[in-house]
Amino acid sequence: MLSVSNLSVQFGKRVLFDEVNVSFTQGNCYGIIGANGAGKSTFLKIISGKEDPTSGHVHLEPGKRMSVLEQxxxxxxxxxxxxxxxxxxxxxxxxxxxxxxxxxxxxxxxxxxxxxxxxxxxxxxxxxxxxxxxxxxxxxxxxxxxxxxxxxxxxxxxxxxxxxxxxLFGNPDVLIMDEPTNDLDYETINWLENFLANYDNCVIVVSHDRHFLDAVCTHISDIDFGKISHFSGNYTFWYESSQLAARQRAQQNKKAEEKKKELEEFIRRFSANVAKSKQATSRKKMIEKLNVNEIKPSSRRYPAIIFEREREAGDQILNIDKLASSIDGEVLFKNVNLNLAKGDKVVVYSKDSRATTAFYEIINGKQKALEGKYEWGVTTNQSYLPVDNQEYFENDLTLVDWLRQYAKTEEEREEVFLRGFLGKMIFSGEEALKTANVLSGGEKVRCMLSRMMMQRANVLMFDEPTNHLDLESITAINNSLKNFKGTILLTTSDHEFAQTVGNRIVELTPKGVIDRYMSFDDYMNDPKIKEQRNQMYAVEA
Structure with a gap:
């Protein structure tokens, strides 16, 4: 339906794509993935005719209509x-x-x-x-x-x-979308997932939302080393199978036949899990195409994100009494009464992102509450990743010197240690000498995560930590928080993050708080909670 022939893209001396040949066919949904700067958005602009390649051709089958999500x-x-x-x-x-x-x-x-x-x-x-x-x-x-x-x-x-x-209008033959879930709430994303999972034509999408990619994709299209390779399956299959293949590559003594059986067993288990999902019918064609021979080790670099605690907290973590906040007379939340226990991993949620941000700013002493009070347990030490981190980077310190500010020991202040630490966060060689005021959004978040790791807190707070991050960094921080033994307060628009990390949901509304010990999916799909949520957000006539 749509094909790319001998496509090359070069900016100065930098080669983004080198003789790419790839086709996209009807009935499939392709999730385009690649590290930040790999050329995902550029590729979408080229196949949609908004930009020209250095050389090569894009061919849309005659009589077919393409639709592109306007940016x-x-x-x-x-x-x-x-x-x-x-x-x-x-x-x-x-x-x-x-x-x-x-x-x-x-x-x-x-x-x-x-x-x-x-x-x-x-x-x-x-x-x-x-x-x-x-x-x-x-x-x-x-x-x-x-x-x-x-x-x-x-x-x-x-x-x-x-x-x-x-x-989406008019059932286009080829649908191209760059980050379609940005600024959408849970309910709307859920509707879009179901719409696309049952879409009969060709979809090509770039997204950092792993839950979305899993729900809609029949193929993952990986941009790596200037080439694009298709892999059958959704994002989780691509990620887990490539990790398994990488582990196998390191196992020199294991026989080829044993490795093949291990991969086949992985496919069988994965297929059984997908068959139970809500998109079982539309994903059937994806399962049928899963192939041992397609599984390859990934060359992706994942940052080493490990949160350790300097000490374990006592039983009293955080007590909040009748907390309220407003902006220009508009109530964001009120009557928030919470008692956090050790080991709680709380997804702090609201339909209004101003409410969650105000909540974090208040309990971190950066903003005054409209009313109410809060008290941290005496054995707690907290670390906070705000949604707006600009104040931390208004200086011309090199990354080595920037990170040195948060060192706790003489060893941590040494350049060798700091460079090694930054290297694990994908700042290698000369990148460690960049100045703080020229960093990209993703680089700033990786620096803030480095700062949090060095603080070794037993309470971690995150306000939209996945903003600006690539899939590799999102996956790394997600895995780290699943394994963290302390207490977490987390606000995220990443569905997979919320579902896999949270064991308690706290929703802030203009009429009070809803507080439940349950998973994010169970919370969102509970009929009684849905009714309560509607009442809590209802505008009085």
Whole structure:
């Protein structure tokens, strides 16, 4: 359906893609993965015609329609919401616009032309276009009373949903999306996962959301060393199988036949687990294609993230009494009463990210509460990763000197130790001499994680730790927190993170708090909790 031939991309002396040949076929969903800077977004821009390669060709099968998730949130500001969605199907929208123009200036001379256009319009199911577009918008959380508003009157999160509806509209043959889950809530992502898992055409997507990639992908397309390789299966299969293959490569004495049996057993177990999932029917074709011969060790480098505690905390961790916060008179949360126990791994959740950030800033002494109080246990020491870390990097210290600020021993202050520590966090060689004020978003987060590791706290707090990180870093920190023996407070838009780390959910709402010892999925899918959540967020008439 879509093929790439001899594609090369070069920026100066840097070769991003080198003679890439790859095809994308109908009925499959391809998750494009690769380290930060590997060229994921560039590749999507090239296959969608927004950028030209240095050499090579992109070929879309004649008669097939491609749709691309728009990244410019201001591109349709002067159009209505419904019209913006209809514009996602360009051939249909063009005919509709011409019909409307001819009717506005009706004459006997253009009657025949109107008739011709209406036949085409009907063949494209045009008479149902408005209702189909409206249904998509409603499913994505845009209520009907906004459908005829201008896009510029919507907030940023609503605009994202309108542009997503535009990309999905009209059942395109090839659907291309770069980070489609950004700024979407749990319910909307869940709807999108189900929509794409049952989508019959070709989907090509870049995402850092592992749960999303697992739910929708039949293939993983790995960008590595300037090439793109397809692997059957979802992200978890690719990750676990490549890790297994890497371990096998290190086992020189194990016979080839034993290794093959081990891989076959891995595929059997994985397939059995997928068959039990909610997307079992649509994932059947993915399971059937899993192949021992495709499994290869990954060349990916994963940062060494290990959180150790200087001491174990006592039983009293954190007591919160009637805590409340507001912004400009708007209540973010109130009546928060919590008692944290040792070993709690709390997912702090809210539909309003301002609420969770305010909560962390208050209990870390950086912001005053509207009312209420909190008290940390005397045996606790805390480490906090804020969503906005800019204040830590407004200096020109090298990374070695920046990290030295958080050293606790003479050994840790030595350059050899600091360079080794940074090397484990993928800052190798000269990168350790970069200055703090020129770092990228992902590099800053890796520095903040290094700082947290050196603090050796027994209580860790994270406000959106996966922002700016690549899949390798996300996977590494996720695995580390699963194994951490202390107490964790975590806010994340990464579903997999929340589900695999959390054993307690605390939801902050304008009417109080919901507090449950259960997994994230169980919490979100519990009918009684759903009803309670709706009441807690309901706006009084």
């Amino acid at each position: 410019d949130h201001y591109a349709y500001d002067e159009h209505t919401v419904l019209e913006t969605v209809l514009m996602g199907n360009k051939p249909l929208f063009k005919i509709k616009t011409e019909i409307d123009a001819l009717y506005a200036d009706y004459s006997d001379e253009n009657a025949d032309r109107i008739g011709e256009l209406q036949v085409e319009f009907e063949e494209m199911n045009g008479w149902n276009a408005d209702s189909d577009a409206a249904a998509l918008l409603s499913n994505l959380g845009i209520p009907e009373d906004l459908h005829y508003n201008l896009v510029k009157d919507l907030d940023s999160k609503q605009k994202v949903r309108v542009l997503l509806a535009q990309a």
